[in-house]
Amino acid sequence: MSGTTTTKVLATYDGYQADFDRLQGGADAVRASAALKSLRQDAMQHFHRLGFPTTRMEDWRFTSVAPIASRPYALGGPVHVAADQISRFLIPDLPGARLVFVNGRFSPALSETKAVPTGVDIQTLGDSLAGGLDAVEPYLGRLAVVAEQPFSALNTAFLQDGALIRVDDGVVLEDPVHVLFISTAPGEAAVTHPRVLVVAGENSQVGIVESYAGLRDTEYFTNAVTEIDAGAGSVVDHCKILRESLHARHVGRMQARLARNAVVLSHSITLGAAALVRNDISAVLDGEGAECTLNGLYVAGRNQHIDNHTTIDHASPHCASHEFYKGILDGDGRAVFNGKIIVRLDAQKTDAKQSNKALLLSDQAQVNTKPQLEIFADDVKCSHGASVGQLNEDMLFYLQARGLGRARARRMLIHAFAIDVLNRIRHEPLRTQLDLALLERLPAAAEEPA
Amino acid sequence: MLEITALHASVGGKDILRGIDLTVNAGEVHAIMGPNGSGKSTLAGLLAGRAEYTVTSGTVRYQGKDLLTMAPEDRARNGVFLAFQYPVEIPGVNNAYLLKAALNEVRKHRGEPELDAMEFMALVKKQLEVLEISPDLLNRPVNDGFSGGEKKRNEIFQMAVLEPKLAILDETDSGLDIDALQIVAKGVNALRRPERSTVVITHYQRMLNYIVPDFVHVLAEGRIVKSGGKALALELEAKGYGWIDGAAAEMGA
Numbered sequence A: 001m002s003g004t005t006t007t008k009v010l011a012t013y014d015g016y017q018a019d020f021d022r023l024q025g026g027a028d029a030v031r032a033s034a035a036l037k038s039l040r041q042d043a044m045q046h047f048h049r050l051g052f053p054t055t056r057m058e059d060w061r062f063t064s065v066a067p068i069a070s071r072p073y074a075l076g077g078p079v080h081v082a083a084d085q086i087s088r089f090l091i092p093d094l095p096g097a098r099l100v101f102v103n104g105r106f107s108p109a110l111s112e113t114k115a116v117p118t119g120v121d122i123q124t125l126g127d128s129l130a131g132g133l134d135a136v137e138p139y140l141g142r143l144a145v146v147a148e149q150p151f152s153a154l155n156t157a158f159l160q161d162g163a164l165i166r167v168d169d170g171v172v173l174e175d176p177v178h179v180l181f182i183s184t185a186p187g188e189a190a191v192t193h194p195r196v197l198v199v200a201g202e203n204s205q206v207g208i209v210e211s212y213a214g215l216r217d218t219e220y221f222t223n224a225v226t227e228i229d230a231g232a233g234s235v236v237d238h239c240k241i242l243r244e245s246l247h248a249r250h251v252g253r254m255q256a257r258l259a260r261n262a263v264v265l266s267h268s269i270t271l272g273a274a275a276l277v278r279n280d281i282s283a284v285l286d287g288e289g290a291e292c293t294l295n296g297l298y299v300a301g302r303n304q305h306i307d308n309h310t311t312i313d314h315a316s317p318h319c320a321s322h323e324f325y326k327g328i329l330d331g332d333g334r335a336v337f338n339g340k341i342i343v344r345l346d347a348q349k350t351d352a353k354q355s356n357k358a359l360l361l362s363d364q365a366q367v368n369t370k371p372q373l374e375i376f377a378d379d380v381k382c383s384h385g386a387s388v389g390q391l392n393e394d395m396l397f398y399l400q401a402r403g404l405g406r407a408r409a410r411r412m413l414i415h416a417f418a419i420d421v422l423n424r425i426r427h428e429p430l431r432t433q434l435d436l437a438l439l440e441r442l443p444a445a446a447e448e449p450a
Numbered sequence B: 001m002l003e004i005t006a007l008h009a010s011v012g013g014k015d016i017l018r019g020i021d022l023t024v025n026a027g028e029v030h031a032i033m034g035p036n037g038s039g040k041s042t043l044a045g046l047l048a049g050r051a052e053y054t055v056t057s058g059t060v061r062y063q064g065k066d067l068l069t070m071a072p073e074d075r076a077r078n079g080v081f082l083a084f085q086y087p088v089e090i091p092g093v094n095n096a097y098l099l100k101a102a103l104n105e106v107r108k109h110r111g112e113p114e115l116d117a118m119e120f121m122a123l124v125k126k127q128l129e130v131l132e133i134s135p136d137l138l139n140r141p142v143n144d145g146f147s148g149g150e151k152k153r154n155e156i157f158q159m160a161v162l163e164p165k166l167a168i169l170d171e172t173d174s175g176l177d178i179d180a181l182q183i184v185a186k187g188v189n190a191l192r193r194p195e196r197s198t199v200v201i202t203h204y205q206r207m208l209n210y211i212v213p214d215f216v217h218v219l220a221e222g223r224i225v226k227s228g229g230k231a232l233a234l235e236l237e238a239k240g241y242g243w244i245d246g247a248a249a250e251m252g253a
């Protein structure tokens, strides 16, 4: 076992093992097929071998997961949640199916599975895994690799439920599917391992909104994994919204593979008050002409640490990638942005753009930002830019000179900085909802530093 | 209305305004002319409340109150309006949204009810027509990508909607074509009331053909070195500032 080996951490591993044994052998196990059990077993072994990452590892240099590794999180159990408790996390006027999970388990009462067109399959992983792995093969676990990623391994070891969205070749699903993961830990700190698998057939189109929210200000840990397989010529629009509550810790991985001419749009919007967030977003451009866009926005306030690690792997020629991240930091908020772009030897005519901007609202806030270009081909266009700045005093003065109070002027400019990212989201109702969530998040951030 | 007495101000330790005395009464139009770098925009910015200037001595009273201790937004709400020489581009803030917010701040301060979106649009439509501004500019981010002339027109448009008591126009005529100049002047003149005052900063006499000043002042090296009636502007146009610089040297001696 690598990693930190304090007694606390050892107790954590023991705790996960005990929960794992209960999962594999307990009442729930009745529903699990032998194939699923062996998939979990294999993942659990990898997790023990890999261990929790430490800050000695390059990819985790600025983000310590010690708060996660040094305490036991019990496997989240079923809790009754009423519809009005989650209403503020829904997206009014966004048509389409909605799958709601509470503490990792599907809630039929809160969900709405409308009739979907032929050629579209929306189901819970709980259902699809009950009969074996046939429904998810060969996609599940192909992109989120348990042998290399400790948190993916842990997620797979506890694989129980989640969302499966499959769209057949040539089928266009107009309305995005909303998958909402709610955490509510009434007593002890709980962990959930949400899983989403999206398989887009050739020339198909599908949109997914994946949101994570906490109902109470209690400690919990969300360990999410999303895999997207975008078939040739498909268009996949994915939006991940974090509105986790105070004291929450969220580690999430989104892993996409793009076949020839596929287009993947990823929006990662981190609002909420979570103490620790680590987003790993990764796309492999695995066929000529593929195009991927990664947009991101985060707000890191007091006592928050938000880490966005993105990787774009140009594994084929004639592919394009655009990356656009913005962050707002105030209080003693911390953020990390690491944008890795790999251009493989034969990925000629690659066009890769990366931009990453941070707005610091206080002297104590801090951001570590790093582009990481690994270019092995010679005929490529690669550009990257990073900036860290404060609110512009000339703009503030202009607004004040028009009669706006300083706090209001600040809020207006912070919002203006962020709206740029939200404006890139295609679905209007989603944009509106996110704008409201952003505005709700901003007042604290608009206070003048002392 | 406005009473500036022996005003000295510096930026970053450098003295820029070096003893300004100026009184603007209600209903008057004053023009301020003067060479580049003489301190005209500094004076204008200082009156509007720009923070980077340090007043080292002197006083400014506005409507009998100490203007210098008021926050910029309070000055604006009390009727001070600065049309910027270089209006700032603010991507992400909608022009109409800002103007509505600004107007409602002023109205709140005056104890008038705030306008809703419909009432606001009705009021604004009138002014757009007077100033011949394309409604399209309303729905764009503030000054973002506006042409030089569009930015200046937008400043006057804001002024027309906000109806200030003391308007300070800092080189609003620079960058305007001849037609636009007349339109902007029409907008300014339409606002003229016995209870309102205007300070026009300009390099060109032409603007003063349309907005006729009661007084013309020459600012050089941080001081008002000469004041007169509108004829002074014509004289400056013909002779330049050279002859006054001499006068300034004499005065300083």
Ligand SMILES: Nc1ncnc2c1ncn2[C@@H]1O[C@H](COP(=O)(O)OP(=O)(O)OP(=O)(O)O)[C@@H](O)[C@H]1O
Pocket: B011, B012, B014, B016, B034, B035, B036, B037, B038, B039, B040, B041, B042, B043, B052, B085
């Ligand atoms: N922030 C600053 N730091 C240093 N010097 C400044 C600053 N702001 C203004 N100045 C200086 O103060 C002087 C007066 O500038 P100001 O902009 O008031 O001139 P002006 O009369 O408006 O000129 P123009 O006709 O070119 O608009 C100039 O020498 C200018 O460089």
Ligand SMILES: [Mg+2]
Pocket: B040, B041, B042, B085, B170, B171
């Ligand atoms: Mg000037």
